[in-house]
Amino acid sequence: MSTNAQILRVFAKRTIGFLFISCILCSYILLQYSQEILVYPRFAHSNKNRAGLNQDTEFLISSPCADFVKAPKDDEAAVVHYRQGWKTLHMYVGPEITCSIDSFESFSQVNQDTVIHTMFPSRGYFIDLAANAGSTYPTHIPLKDTVVGMDFA
Amino acid sequence: MAAAVISNSKDELIHFSLGNGAFGGIVAPGADNSKVDVRNAGVKQFYTVNTYETFKKFSVPATIQYISLDVEGAEESIIESFPFDAYTVLAFTIERPSKKVLEILELQNFVEVGILGNFGDTMYLNKRTPKFIEVLKKGQIQITKIEKKIVEVTEEDIFPVRNVRKSRAQGVRCPYHKLDHCHKTLLHYTATYETVLKRLGLKKVT
Numbered sequence: 001m002s003t004n005a006q007i008l009r010v011f012a013k014r015t016i017g018f019l020f021i022s023c024i025l026c027s028y029i030l031l032q033y034s035q036e037i038l039v040y041p042r043f044a045h046s047n048k049n050r051a052g053l054n055q056d057t058e059f060l061i062s063s064p065c066a067d068f069v070k071a072p073k074d075d076e077a078a079v080v081h082y083r084q085g086w087k088t089l090h091m092y093v094g095p096e097i098t099c100s101i102d103s104f105e106s107f108s109q110v111n112q113d114t115v116i117h118t119m120f121p122s123r124g125y126f127i128d129l130a131a132n133a134g135s136t137y138p139t140h141i142p143l144k145d146t147v148v149g150m151d152f153a
Numbered sequence: 154m155a156a157a158v159i160s161n162s163k164d165e166l167i168h169f170s171l172g173n174g175a176f177g178g179i180v181a182p183g184a185d186n187s188k189v190d191v192r193n194a195g196v197k198q199f200y201t202v203n204t205y206e207t208f209k210k211f212s213v214p215a216t217i218q219y220i221s222l223d224v225e226g227a228e229e230s231i232i233e234s235f236p237f238d239a240y241t242v243l244a245f246t247i248e249r250p251s252k253k254v255l256e257i258l259e260l261q262n263f264v265e266v267g268i269l270g271n272f273g274d275t276m277y278l279n280k281r282t283p284k285f286i287e288v289l290k291k292g293q294i295q296i297t298k299i300e301k302k303i304v305e306v307t308e309e310d311i312f313p314v315r316n317v318r319k320s321r322a323q324g325v326r327c328p329y330h331k332l333d334h335c336h337k338t339l340l341h342y343t344a345t346y347e348t349v350l351k352r353l354g355l356k357k358v359t
Contacts, residue, residue: 109223110270111299112246116219118295119244119266119278119288124218129159129231 267296273342300324322349
């Protein structure tokens with residue numbers, strides 16, 4: 001009886017140990033995979049933020065958070081993905097930090113909308129007077145989310 | 154969205170280049186498209202409309218937070234006839250504003266927030282804006298982040314940036330903490346870096 005109890009106790013200990021190690025291993029594997037994801041460049045429709053090859057150093061998505069969204073130029077797999085319309089991103093997953101231009105996605109030629117969004121964060125009225133087809137070359141699309149406005153083209 | 158050719162004169166028949174993508178605009182002397190051949194397929198004729206009547210038609214409110222003016226050389230024509238008596242504009246961005254445009258903005262109590270990029274896209278803020286200094290400071294901090302590519306901005310960072318290729322100054326040329334030196338006159342976007350520093354009472358930036 002006591003022998004059986006000892007066997008059961010040892011079995012239970014080993015099972016718990018095995019489960020514990022498995023959990024740690026699974027978490028580690030999940031963490032590794034979660035850091036490497038494939039993302040279609042969501043800024044592809046914007047000229048300014050179009051993903052492209054920077055021949056000098058590396059290729060990257062030219063987003064306001066470009067420092068945290070980039071891949072080394074010798075990453076052949078990433079280059080292949082890029083040519084197929086996909087791109088591997090090395091995503092920052094560390095402690096919370098401040099992105100240089102917050103999280104506002106700019107569509108303006110030189111970030112005018114980012115500055116205006118900072119100055120007038122609540123609702124307002126804006127007018128985009130441009131000399132082109134406004135629907136084809138809009139300057140301030142994101143402001144429409146926070147500001148009521150109209151385009152004259 | 155409204156398709157209209159706004160000008161300082163009403164019902165004037167003008168040529169407008171539509172076939173030039175983002176660089177379309179009025180074909181007239183002084184405009185960016187002045188050399189476009191009006192016989193081109195992409196050039197159409199339109200009658201101009203008046204800013205005030207257009208704003209009335211679309212029920213534009215009396216206070217407009219922001220106007221972006223990028224009309225390829227016709228900026229002066231629009232600003233000259235802008236109904237400042239009926240509408241209060243808090244902020245403008247104007248691409249390559251002429252001296253005439255600057256004179257009008259000075260009269261309307263605008264202060265320069267800064268220049269973004271290399272094409273002379275200049276932002277102005279109306280002194281009548283509620284919490285004027287606070288809003289100006291926010292805008293200039295953001296411009297400094299963009300132009301100097303830095304994350305944390307201190308008061309010392311909010312100064313002009315030298316455009317090495319063109320010897321001009323861009324970024325914040327009239328910092329909120331130096332307003333006494335520069336709020337009365339608006340500088341042309343081509344002003345040299347040295348001219349901008351001299352106006353701020355500085356000989357060189359450390």
